[in-house]
Amino acid sequence: MRRPRRKAEETRGDILNTAETLFRERGIAKCSIADVAQALHMSPANIFKHFHSxxxxxxxxxxxxxxxxxxxxxxxxxxxxxxxxxxxxxxxxxxxxxxxxxxxxxxxxxxxxxxxxxxxxxxxxxxxxxxxxxxxxxxxxxxxxxxxxxxxxxxxxxxxxxxxxxxxxxxxxxxxxxxxxxxxxxxxxxxxxxxxxxxx
Amino acid sequence: MRRPRRKAEETRGDILNTAETLFRERGIAKCSIADVAQALHMSPANIFKHFHSxxxxxxxxxxxxxxxxxxxxxxxxxxxxxxxxxxxxxxxxxxxxxxxxxxxxxxxxxxxxxxxxxxxxxxxxxxxxxxxxxxxxxxxxxxxxxxxxxxxxxxxxxxxxxxxxxxxxxxxxxxxxxxxxxxxxxxxxxxxxxxxxxxx
The missing domain is CATH 1.10.357.10 (Tetracycline Repressor, domain 2)
Known part of the structure; x- marks a missing residue:
């Protein structure tokens, strides 16, 4: 039963790492949740599950x-x-x-x-x-x-x-x-x- | 000989008052030097004589x-x-x-x-x-x-x-x-x- 939780934490970490890289490269103002989702081959809805904004x-x-x-x-x-x-x-x-x-x-x-x-x-x-x-x-x-x-x-x-x-x-x-x-x-x-x- | 200097100081005060009113009404980001000039019936060049930016x-x-x-x-x-x-x-x-x-x-x-x-x-x-x-x-x-x-x-x-x-x-x-x-x-x-x- 631990597997799904670990997976959620891993996904959260992946999102943070990718968002940080994109923010660093492009600046936060020019970077959307959709951009982060695309870079991770995820749906934006999946990101919103972890971060509401x-x-x-x-x-x-x-x-x-x-x-x-x-x-x-x-x-x-x-x-x-x-x-x-x-x-x-x-x-x-x-x-x-x-x-x-x-x-x-x-x-x-x-x-x-x-x-x-x-x-x-x-x-x-x-x-x-x-x-x-x-x-x-x-x-x-x-x-x-x-x-x-x-x-x-x-x-x-x-x-x-x-x-x-x-x-x-x-x-x-x-x-x-x-x-x-x-x-x-x-x-x-x-x-x-x-x-x-x-x-x- | 004092008249021209007093006039320059008065103009400077007029520009400050008008710019302050416009900044207050519209926000500074949405207000240009040209807007201030127009409100004062002045040329933008005249404002730039007093304020460079x-x-x-x-x-x-x-x-x-x-x-x-x-x-x-x-x-x-x-x-x-x-x-x-x-x-x-x-x-x-x-x-x-x-x-x-x-x-x-x-x-x-x-x-x-x-x-x-x-x-x-x-x-x-x-x-x-x-x-x-x-x-x-x-x-x-x-x-x-x-x-x-x-x-x-x-x-x-x-x-x-x-x-x-x-x-x-x-x-x-x-x-x-x-x-x-x-x-x-x-x-x-x-x-x-x-x-x-x-x-x-």
Whole structure:
């Protein structure tokens, strides 16, 4: 009885791979669900069984990228003190984004086209980032480096404070030298806040 | 000898007013320089003397809006201590943006369409915001509330920290309740940083 389910997951993966290739080659605006179906020798109805719209297909492609990118940071357990690690994590995340924008400009087009719609992949990205900060801040509090009392709550505001170096739409507009300077400055600012008992 | 110059400035103002009205009515994407010229009974060449492209015309409209909006904050000299004033200023700026998005949705379309290009009005907005923060932080240092040593340098990072509540593209996507919560949380975080001698 497992065979049909595995097949559905495989089909889903095939659709994502083919759509990603076509979006990359032609741009998402010039590519329809029918084009993806044709490239896969499938009926468009078959694709709609898995994805109800081009937006949800694009959303799933973004989500796969994001999960892979953040997955690489889950294993980041450097022995440095929390304030240093915070600065390192933000810088590495920003650099991973910049690399992604260079390698996959179509992804940026996608994010930009869809950024008016509040899609699940964007919310998923935000949650992953907030959890990454919450873990880091919790460890910092345990080691005595950070003084804040509610790591989970403050991690949302810490994530928001880094929006200008972690949000793709803002990232893509600034020069790299400026972004690095801004990233370091924001890490200093946030670290000063987290090391102050005034921060909640 | 002053008459011709005044006339040029008046013409420039007429072009801005008419273009703004047309952009608002039809959307910027569906409106050309030729349409603006026709509405003013002018030749397109005459408009091109003042604005070299539709983008530079849109940029000038945005810049006029921004200058008026920030102008309202120049007179804000409440007697409250610096940390409270910081929170008030950011909240008022955010609310002015939200009001603007409600009243002038075409402005948002414009900012969104142009936000890939790094236009002068965007840089002007950033400089105005940074100066607003620099003044506020300087006063906070003088009164002893803030401990940082370089208000001008840190004001750039403070402005960046508030991007998710002051940047139109990010603002337009979030719900109001969430924005208010984020705005207050960011103000607490930044205030904790500025009151810590660790902040530079």
């Amino acid at each position: 081009k937006a949800s297909l694009a959303d799933a492609i973004c989500d796969r990228h994001i999960s892979r990118m953040i997955g690489r940071f889950g294993t980041l357990d450097e022995p440095a003190p929390a304030p240093e690690r915070l600065a390192i994590v933000v810088r590495k995340l920003m650099e991973a984004h910049l690399q992604d924008l260079r390698d996959n400009p179509f992804l940026f087009e996608m994010i930009f086209l869809m950024s008016e719609a509040d899609l699940p992949s964007g919310q998923h990205y935000r949650r992953l980032i907030e959890n990454l900060f919450a873990d880091l801040i919790r460890q910092g509090v345990e080691s005595g480096a950070y003084k804040c009392t509610d790591p989970q709550a403050i991690s949302q505001h810490v994530a928001a404070a880094f929006a200008s170096v972690l949000h793709p739409v803002l990232l893509a507009k600034a020069g790299e030298a400026e972004l690095h300077d801004r990233c370091d400055g924001l890490a200093r600012l946030v670290n000063a806040a987290l090391q102050n008992p005034l921060a909640k | 539709k983008a530079s015309l849109a940029d000038a409209i945005c810049d006029r809006h921004i200058s008026r909006m920030i102008g309202r904050f120049g007179t804000l000299d409440e007697p409250a201590p610096a940390p409270e004033r910081l929170a008030i200023v950011v909240r008022k700026l955010m609310e002015a943006h939200l009001q603007d998005l409600r009243d002038n949705p075409f402005l948002f379309e414009m900012i969104f369409l142009m936000s890939e290009a790094d236009l002068p009005s965007g840089q002007h907005y950033r400089r105005l915001i940074e100066n607003l923060f620099a003044d506020l932080i300087r006063q906070g240092v003088e009164s002893g509330a803030y401990k940082c040593t370089d208000p001008q340098a840190i004001s750039q990072h403070v402005a960046a920290a508030f991007a998710s509540v002051l940047h139109p593209v990010l603002l337009a996507k979030a719900g109001e309740a969430e924005l208010h919560d984020r705005c207050d949380g960011l103000a607490r975080l930044v205030n904790a940083a500025l009151q810590n001698p660790l902040a530079k």
